[in-house]
Amino acid sequence: MQQGQFEKIKNGKGFIAALDQSGGSTPKALAAYGVSENAYSNEDEMFNLVHDMRTRIITSPAFNADKILGAILFEETMDRKIDGMYTADYLAEMKGIVPFLKVDKGLAEESNGVQLMKPINDLDETLNRAIERHIFGTKMRSVIKEANLEGIKAVVEQQFELGKRIIAAGLVPIIEPEVDINSSEKEKCEELLKTELLNHLNNLQENENVMLKLTIPTSTNIYKELIDHPRVVRVVALSGGYSTDVANEKLKANDGLIASFSRALSQDLNVNQTDAEFNEALAKAVDSIYEASV
Template identity: 60%
Template structure:
């Protein structure tokens, strides 16, 4: 069965998860970093065509393989498109042996109480049913924490776990992502509150249920070890959060048991203008550095 095989791969495999899930708001920035300006497209449709072209170029690279890449997080638009004549998730799983995840959140609400919770996710059940038509293993949803506000952080964690339970009920693995902003003046205080809240909410999960956690690299080395070792946590993955790839990898090495799930740091240095060889060499360098940091 695909799900069980995917579960074993994420649990025991060596490697990291590539986050290829920039959506509406973050796509222009991702394209700009890739050397594509807003003058190169006229509307959202053309913009998403271009970003899919970039993602397909990454996925079809020979070095993008299951020896170092365990999984990849997709945007809904990407899931519904094809790579090499197959639906993207099928291509990743069947041709590459890379576990597909789906980003399900619809962006962030306005900041309040020092946090941004997720906007409501209408028709989440329908989206999850759609994901089940493909070999999608799990989902991801992101909130952001800026200040060590007890009520705000509890709101974020409560919402994340409420949605996670809905996802678990559909037989998919949720990645809970309460990001702590790396520029927060009180980042460590945010992390202290966040860890305590996550530990409390894990206790409320049904017996036999697990989640994954996607967390900002902490100020204190090994800070999330308790979560890494928790029986209700399948895996703790790290987001790059705006750190450069090198800085993110250095911080990741200080946190054994965490693996990378980088987005910006993963695609750093890639350009549409590169020849196929230059592109492949650049992505291979990125994959190798992130893989080595994830192995520690």
Template identity: 65%
Template sequence: MNTTQLNRIRTGKGFIAALDQSGGSTPNALLQYGVKEDSYANEEEMYQVVHEMRTRIIKSPAFDSQYILGAILFENTMDRSIDGQHTADYLWEKKGIVPFLKVDKGLADLEDGVQLMKPIPGLNDLLKRAAERNIFGTKMRSVIKEANPAGIKKVVEQQFAIGKQIAEMGLVPIIEPEVDINSADKEASEKLLKDEISAQLSALGEDVKVMLKLSIPTESNFYSDLMEDPHVVRIVALSGGYTQAEANEKLAHNHGLIASFSRALSQGLIAAQTDEEFNTLLSKSVQDIYEASIT
């Protein structure tokens, strides 16, 4: 584990950029960027186009370590290069931004009010490759739709079981049990979730470090006590379908909680924009999200 990167993530001012839409969500991400499905002939061409989009974001002067602490990459992005360097090396060496990797394979079907992660075959091999590529940490997502105690317990147990496997490989896992922002009992789910996370944290080995990526809570500062746990490096918030303005407004009410936005970060960016238009819009988004993250 790189201690310089660890200290930056733990104490730095700023937020984490999520550039990790993958597989099924890639065509949608490209559509929002103004690239239609008939613009690419196959999966390889699609991934090339999405890499060009992410390269444009990463190379933008707006994508600056003054505001951005880390960036979460999709596996395909990790394996590609920017200006002759692997993406993670470019991020850290040229930009001073800490690289993370999304490792989950998507969501299982809804059961007990939640969606667990699908199995992750070959995870250890992927983690070894990530370590070789100088990745600092990982991210994996589950979803909670209802305040179902049994379902929420399963989500958190699965997240922490895999999180421990990741930590053993020298990487810092971002544990992401997302509570659906449209859930009718979101606040009740958050109470159950916090109890389960606390129980799992208290059972961790002394040296294990994790991060948490959570939906912005209904009750402001609800996760403040989890931030004090010695195992927790940082708690970041997902935008979860809120617009950037809504997400920023809600985030600003939570002291110490920082953004890890995906759609809310890239909102409004399109392929046809000139570099000046693109960079100006991205700069405004980055600064607004930064301001909401440092409250």
């Protein structure tokens, strides 16, 4: 792990861009970008189109290290190239942006008010490839829908169990137990989640560091204790379905919490925009998310 990258993520000003829509969410991401499903006839063509979209975002002058600390990639993207360089190398060397990799395989069926992650059977192999591709950290997501203590314990336990394997491989895991913004018990979920996270953080060794990616909380600054925890490199927030404006407003209220938005970053981008229009729309999103993060 590069010390310079660690410092940037821990203390840098800016946010983390989430460019990790995977197989399941790619058609939706492409549709939002103005590419309909009849523009491709198989998965390969779909992934080519989404890589074109990501390449356009990453190579845009608006996508720069002044405002963006890191970017989360989908596995497909890690193995593809931008201007002849592997995506992570392009990000790190041409842009000064720290690359992360989404490693989860999606969500299991709901049980006890939560969705755990599906088993990640090839985790060790993926981590080895990530290291070869100069990836700094990983991200994996579970979802909490109800204030069910047993379910929330299971989510956090699974996240930290895998997190420790990721740390042992030399990468920094982003632990993402998302609380559904539509949950009628959102605030209660967040209280239970915070307690569970603290229990696990307090059991980490001094050389075991994690990042957390959390839904912007209902109760402002409830996560301050997590943000200040010595084992936490950074706490980032997901937009969770909020529009950019709403997510930014909520984010601003929470001290020390920075954005890791996906949809909110790309919602105004369109395949038919000229480069000037595209860059302007992206710059506007980047600036607003940056302002909310600092």
